[in-house]
Amino acid sequence: MINLLLSVADDKLFLGHRNSDWTGIAPILEADIAFSSLAQDDIAHASTIYELISTINGKDVDQIAFGRTAEEYLCASIVTTSDSFNWAAAIARQFYCNHFDYIRLQRLGKCSWEPLASLAKRLTAEQAIHVGHVSSWVVHLGTGNEDSTTRMQEALDAYAPLGAMLFEKPDGFDVLVSEGILTQPDDFYATWKLVLDEVASSAGLSLNLEQIPDDFNGGRTGHHDEDFSASLAELHEVFSEDPSASW
Amino acid sequence: MLSPARNNPPKKTGDLPFPEVDAFPIWEVFTQKKQTDEHVHAGSLSAPTASLAQQFAREHYGQDQVCVNLWVGCRTDFISDVGESGTYEVFVQWNSGDRHLHVGTVQASSGQDAKSKCKSQILGDKPHNSIWSIAVSKLTVVDGEQDLIWRTTDQTYRLASGYSRVVRKKWDAIRESGAVDTYQDEDLKETF
Amino acid sequence: MSASANVEVNVNDCAKADPKKLAKFEAFVAGGGLIESTDWMPEAYRTLMLRMAEHHANSEIVGALPEGEWITRAPSLKRKLALTAKVQDEVGHGQMLYEVAQDLGKSRNAMLRDLITGVTKYHNCFNYPCPTWADVCMIAWLIDGAAILNQGTLAHGSFGPYTRTMRRINMEEAFHFKHGEDMVLTLMSGTKKQKQMAQAAFDRWWGPSLAFFGPNDRPDERERPAMRWRMKTATNDELRQKFVNRFAPAAMATGLVINVCTKDEDGLVTSATSDPLLKPDKSTGNWNFTQPDWDEFFRVIRGNGPCNKERIALRRFSYEQGEWVRRAILNGSTSTPSTN
Numbered sequence: 001m002i003n004l005l006l007s008v009a010d011d012k013l014f015l016g017h018r019n020s021d022w023t024g025i026a027p028i029l030e031a032d033i034a035f036s037s038l039a040q041d042d043i044a045h046a047s048t049i050y051e052l053i054s055t056i057n058g059k060d061v062d063q064i065a066f067g068r069t070a071e072e073y074l075c076a077s078i079v080t081t082s083d084s085f086n087w088a089a090a091i092a093r094q095f096y097c098n099h100f101d102y103i104r105l106q107r108l109g110k111c112s113w114e115p116l117a118s119l120a121k122r123l124t125a126e127q128a129i130h131v132g133h134v135s136s137w138v139v140h141l142g143t144g145n146e147d148s149t150t151r152m153q154e155a156l157d158a159y160a161p162l163g164a165m166l167f168e169k170p171d172g173f174d175v176l177v178s179e180g181i182l183t184q185p186d187d188f189y190a191t192w193k194l195v196l197d198e199v200a201s202s203a204g205l206s207l208n209l210e211q212i213p214d215d216f217n218g219g220r221t222g223h224h225d226e227d228f229s230a231s232l233a234e235l236h237e238v239f240s241e242d243p244s245a246s247w
Numbered sequence: 248m249l250s251p252a253r254n255n256p257p258k259k260t261g262d263l264p265f266p267e268v269d270a271f272p273i274w275e276v277f278t279q280k281k282q283t284d285e286h287v288h289a290g291s292l293s294a295p296t297a298s299l300a301q302q303f304a305r306e307h308y309g310q311d312q313v314c315v316n317l318w319v320g321c322r323t324d325f326i327s328d329v330g331e332s333g334t335y336e337v338f339v340q341w342n343s344g345d346r347h348l349h350v351g352t353v354q355a356s357s358g359q360d361a362k363s364k365c366k367s368q369i370l371g372d373k374p375h376n377s378i379w380s381i382a383v384s385k386l387t388v389v390d391g392e393q394d395l396i397w398r399t400t401d402q403t404y405r406l407a408s409g410y411s412r413v414v415r416k417k418w419d420a421i422r423e424s425g426a427v428d429t430y431q432d433e434d435l436k437e438t439f
Numbered sequence: 440m441s442a443s444a445n446v447e448v449n450v451n452d453c454a455k456a457d458p459k460k461l462a463k464f465e466a467f468v469a470g471g472g473l474i475e476s477t478d479w480m481p482e483a484y485r486t487l488m489l490r491m492a493e494h495h496a497n498s499e500i501v502g503a504l505p506e507g508e509w510i511t512r513a514p515s516l517k518r519k520l521a522l523t524a525k526v527q528d529e530v531g532h533g534q535m536l537y538e539v540a541q542d543l544g545k546s547r548n549a550m551l552r553d554l555i556t557g558v559t560k561y562h563n564c565f566n567y568p569c570p571t572w573a574d575v576c577m578i579a580w581l582i583d584g585a586a587i588l589n590q591g592t593l594a595h596g597s598f599g600p601y602t603r604t605m606r607r608i609n610m611e612e613a614f615h616f617k618h619g620e621d622m623v624l625t626l627m628s629g630t631k632k633q634k635q636m637a638q639a640a641f642d643r644w645w646g647p648s649l650a651f652f653g654p655n656d657r658p659d660e661r662e663r664p665a666m667r668w669r670m671k672t673a674t675n676d677e678l679r680q681k682f683v684n685r686f687a688p689a690a691m692a693t694g695l696v697i698n699v700c701t702k703d704e705d706g707l708v709t710s711a712t713s714d715p716l717l718k719p720d721k722s723t724g725n726w727n728f729t730q731p732d733w734d735e736f737f738r739v740i741r742g743n744g745p746c747n748k749e750r751i752a753l754r755r756f757s758y759e760q761g762e763w764v765r766r767a768i769l770n771g772s773t774s775t776p777s778t779n
Contacts, residue, residue, distance in 0.1 A: 020510045020523045021250050024503035025753065027761025029534040030292050030303035036527040037306040040520055044400045047516045062515045085252035087764050125395050129305075132394075136298050144767030151763065231511075234250070238514040238572045245630050247514040247572070247622070249508055256756035258748055262556065265762055267548045268769055273538070290607070291538045293547060295768045307531055311610065344473030344599045377475070404517055405524035407610075410617035417624035421693060 001113070001181070002053055003074060007170040007220050008104065009049035010075035013065060014231055015097055016042030018080060019090070027087055038094075038130050045123050052115060066239045070232055071222035074170050078162035080224075080231040088148070091137045092155035095196065096163030098130040103192055111182050135199045142203025153205050164212045168220040274300040275325055275379075276308045277338075277349060279316040286318055286349040288338070301387050309389070309396040317396060319387040325379040328359035333382050335361035339370065340377040347379055355380070453481035468669050473599040476542040484668055488598050489543040491670060496536035497554045498562035501750050503529040505569035506578060514572065521618050522575065528611040535607065539600045555755035563736060564647040566744035568706045573633075573640035576626060579619025581641075581648040584686060587612045588678050589652065597669035627693040634694065641690065642700050642708045648686075649731040652679040683726045687717055699729045706745030 019039035026032035050064045057064075078097060083089035105127050108120035141152040167189050176182045193209055200207050217223050224232075238247070271293040277286035289308035294300035297319070304319045318336075325338070335355045338347040351369045355361035361380035370378075389396060403409030453461050461481055467474075474480055480488075503526045510526060513519040537547045553559040564582055569575060587609060594605035626637040653675040657663070665671045690697055698711035716727045739747070 017511055017519075020519070021252065021507075023510060023523055023526045024500070024507040024530055025252060025757040027757070027764040029500070029530055029537070030294060030299075030307060031764075032530045033527055033534065034303055034306035036523060036530070037310065040405075040523050040527070041398065041400070043516065043520055043523070044398075044404075047520075048400060050516070065516050066514070082251060085760060087761065122399050126398055126400065129395055133302055136302060140296070140299065140768050141764070145770065147763055148767030234511040237512040238509075241514075242630055242632065245633060246625050247518055247629075250511060252756075253504075253508055253753060256749075256752045258752045259755060259759075260557070263552055263759070265759075267546070267552060268762075268765055270541075270546045270548060271769065273541075290535055290604075292534065293538070295770075299768065307534070311607070340475075342473070343475050343478070344602065346603060377477075404520040405528075405614055407613035407617045410614070410621050414617055414620050414624065417621070417628060418692075420628060421624070 001116075001172075001176065002056060003170040003172045004176060004182075005049050005053050005116070006072075007074040007076075008101075008108070009046040009053070009065075010073050011079050011097070011101070011166075012042040012049070013046035014073075014075045014079040014228075014235075015093075016040065016044075016046065017231060017235060018083070019094075022090065025085075034133065035090075038133060041126055041130065045126070048119055048123070052119060055115070062239075063243075066235060067243055070224055070229065073224065073228070073232070074220050074222065075228070076162070076166045076168065076219045077225055077228065078159065078166060080228040081159070081162055082227050082230075086151075086155065088141060088151040088155035089158065091134060091141065092152070092159045093162075094130070094134040095138055095156070095199075096159055096166065098127070098134045099195055100163070100166045100192055102127045102131045103188060103195075107182075107184060107188070113181055138199055138205070139203040142200070142205045149204060152203070156200070156205060157208055160208050161210070164209055165216070165218050168212060168216050168218050170220045271295045273322040274304070274319050275322050275347075276304040277318040277347075278308055278314045279318075280313060281315055286316070286338075288347040289317075291322065297387050301389060305389055305396055310398075310402075312397075314396045315391040317389045317391075319389070320381045320385055324358075324381050324385045326358075328357065328362075330355075330358040330361070330382050331384075332356045333384060335364075335380045335382055336386060337361060337365035337369065338379040338381075339365070339375050340379075341373075341375050343376045345376070347377070352383075353380075358382075453483055457481075465668070468597045472597070473602065474597055475599045483664060484670075485543055487664055487668075488601065488670060489540050489545055491665075492536050492540035492543065492601055493545065493550050493559060494561065496533045496540060496550065497559060498565065499529045499533035499536060501554075501561040501565045501754060502582075503533070504750055504753055505565060505567075505746070506575050508569060509572060509575045512572070518622070525579065525615050525618065528615065532604075532608050532611070535604045536601075539598075539604055542600055551758055555751055555758055557742075557751065560740070561750075562651070563740045563744070564651055565750060566739050566747045567643065567647055568745050570643075570707075571636055571640055573626060573636040574643060576619060576622035576637065577640040577644040579615050580623045581619075581644050581686065582651060583612050583615040583619055585648050585651040585678075585682055587616055588681055588685075589673075592673040592678065593671065595669075595672045624693060627695065638695055639708070641695050642698050642711050643702075643706065645690075645697060646700060646702075646731045646735070648682065649679060649728070650733075650736045652676075652682065654733065654736070655730075680725055683728045684719075684724070687726050687728065697728075701732075702735065704743075704745065 016039045019035060019042065023032065023036040023039070026035055046065070047061065050061045053064055054061050078093060081093070083093060102124065105120045105124040109117055109124055111117050138152065141148045177184050189211055196207055219228065272295070273291050273293055275291055276289045278289045279286045292300065292303050292307060294303050300319050304317055309317050335353050336349060337351055337353055339350050340347045350365065353361050353364040353368055355364050358380050362378045365378050365380060391397065460479060464479065464481060506522065507526045510522050513522050537550060540550060541547055554561065569578065590605050590609050590612065594602050594609060596602050623637060626633045656674045656676045660666060660674050687697060697714050697717055699714045700708045700711045703709050714729045716729050719726050
């Protein structure tokens with residue numbers, strides 16, 4: 001259960017972490033404000049899930065969030081891949097992640113462990129804002145002008161393989177399903193792809209998604225790349241000066 | 248260690264390599280604190296489309312306090328004298344310096360008619376500084392019940408009220424009378 | 440914010456052009472009246488008010504940059520959220536102030552372009568570096584604290600759109616300040632290293648906080664247009680004194696030492712000695728204090744500060760990198776209002 005919770009929370013923590021870096025430097029002031037709101041939501045959501053973990057293992061929430069080694073984080077690569085300060089890349093990443101999170105949270109809202117189910121239901125309502133927001137941007141950029149259509153398509157293509165990696169299962173996931181705690185019909189990927197395809201085609205864009213192989217070993221099982229290390233180093237920079245101090 | 252965007256951006260000088268683009272249209276945003284309150288003008292924003300205006304309005308003006316409903320419309324539509332026959336929402340600024348406040352709904356044949364009906368049907372003789380009106384068809388409505396505005400996750404991390412008690416406790420712990428008393432002066436409290 | 444000779448000439452022109460209208464305007468404003476953007480106003484008032492709003496807006500979006508450097512490095516979940524929200528607020532303040540200025544006749548893009556090409560300026564304090572986490576804490580406590588004092592008086596000004604914006608901004612500044620206070624108190628009740636970090640940052644920011652209120656008052660400050668037309672309602676020195684009266688004892692109560700510092704060209708402190716003047720005056724109760732280094736202030740504001748080029752470079756980079764986005768959505772196909 002902790003692995004599952006960590007995979008959800010770590011995805012959100014690092015997505016929020018990367019997106020919060022846009023605050024103050026986004027292309028349009030109003031869009032900056034809106035994007036920052038979503039980044040805060042993600043970090044706040046992660047926080048509530050770390051709190052839930054804390055009720056299981058008794059650890060301090062900040063220690064859970066900040067105090068692990070690289071392999072102990074279970075986020076997918078997509079959330080820490082640098083967007084190179086390219087708005088199209090940021091939106092493409094959001095597109096894959098926000099819709100994934102939305103469906104994931106909806107399904108967690110049906111799990112048999114009540115504390116998680118009720119938390120997931122609350123977060124789902126907020127996640128709806130995220131999918132509305134990103135779908136709107138995909139359509140605006142896809143239908144904007146030739147330049148933006150090209151940029152948006154390129155970004156979607158670049159992030160497609162990373163999007164598929166979101167579906168890697170954390171260790172113990174299948175056990176939760178077989179014990180009936182999680183009811184996960186097999187159509188998660190298909191449902192997600194369907195929604196994305198709808199939005200993309202209304203934006204005049206195409207998606208080149210391919211599922212990952214069953215033996216894929218990525219972020220969900222603690223295997224991370226350089227971009228993750230860079231994000232983790234940022235996250236830890238002040239905290240690690242004195243992990244026991246109050247800040 | 249700074250992120251790639253912030254780390255050593257190019258130091259260009261001189262004119263910009265591209266000409267100025269047109270400004271986006273301006274939108275006015277009204278927010279409703281609770282169901283029993285009237286909508287009050289929250290501010291303006293610039294956006295090219297109604298859907299982006301709505302998104303921006305929610306995250307900028309819908310987040311300073313609990314908000315159950317918000318309205319967004321083009322500024323030109325609020326101040327316009329023209330327009331089609333239909334239902335209009337009307338707003339009044341009682342005195343200069345005040346925010347426009349929603350006062351009711353009228354049936355009118357144009358913006359100008361809506362403003363004059365507002366006077367005759369709602370304001371009467373009451374002195375006022377400015378009237379706005381907008382056709383309901385030109386107003387984007389965000390209903391917080393169906394389309395969340397104010398979040399359910401704890402927002403106190405970004406409100407002064409989230410810190411007052413904690414700060415007081417910390418001051419008590421290192422209090423020195425006289426020094427801290429000056430600090431807790433009236434004027435500063437007024438701001439909160 | 441200072442009235443240039445050009446604007447003073449315009450004031451005389453206003454009096455000559457329309458003495459009756461000007462007299463009526465001045466009486467209205469002196470009596471506490473509020474001007475809306477559609478009301479008649481002397482050209483000089485429009486020019487000054489626009490400049491003031493523009494300068495303020497510029498300061499907010501440049502101010503977002505030094506603290507923005509620390510968002511990803513914040514050391515706890517709560518601080519991470521709070522700092523993101525604070526910087527987001529600053530962007531919001533900039534947005535609202537640009538709207539106020541735009542209503543007075545200059546487009547937002549023109550203002551952003553003037554900022555990034557060095558034509559217009561912003562608050563000098565943001566030309567200083569933010570080298571440690573403790574600097575983030577001190578900026579929130581001291582600079583936002585100074586801003587509240589300043590903006591509290593600006594909220595009683597004569598221009599409606601600006602004063603409404605001040606009230607909204609001050610609500611958020613209250614959070615910034617309280618959060619800053621919380622962070623500083625946490626450091627000062629923390630480890631020895633944290634206290635040292637806090638003191639070092641305080642040494643860097645005390646001077647800029649004093650200078651935040653602008654140069655010393657001119658003898659005719661109250662007769663100049665800004666105060667005569669109630670755009671400002673308190674002088675720089677008045678506000679500076681209020682600031683010292685509040686923050687000097689508070690800082691000392693936390694264990695911080697208030698030093699007079701010299702800095703090198705990177706904005707780092709080269710010497711720090713306890714301010715010998717820092718005592719309350721027995722008769723007035725006002726704290727005496729050493730003025731900020733005005734030579735340094737003018738040197739920095741003229742472009743030779745530690746971070747002037749970096750701040751503008753990042754603002755310009757952001758603007759240039761974002762151009763394709765603005766162009767793309769400008770001609771968006773969903774141009775008619777729709778109810779969702």
